[in-house]
Amino acid sequence: MTANEVYSQWATTVHALMKELLDERPEVVRDYKPITKGGDRHGAMEWMFYSQGTSTDPLDRLASVGVIPQPSSDRADLEFSFGARLGDRYTRKIASYLDIQHKDLGLGEIAKGIEDAVMQAEALTEEDLGAVIPNLSW
8 A cells, every 4th residue: 555545544444433432422522522633733643622711610621643654554653642721821741652553443442542631631730831832923
């Protein structure tokens, strides 16, 4: 298979699993809404879920999975991450990582990784926000 065919195969598989996750196990993502569906992020295909802050909990939070196929094999790296933002302060961290063969990837692996990322995002507090989004002056 070409690299494009490998990426397409993984994108099709993960997209179907994310749809299945939202349809059959919505409790995993809680009130997080999908905002990307396999978009490019530094060479990875990323599916991101977002939860907007409220008056009682002002942090905007995210959980995501980045899929990086290995074109020379039937494997991909899955990186589950989480983060939060308030104003111009934010954090983003890796929740877990998985190296898996295409035939072994199923809803269970996706659900476990996303659920873990959501739980870690929910545990973040304002004190965890260290980085500042740069103010670009043109």
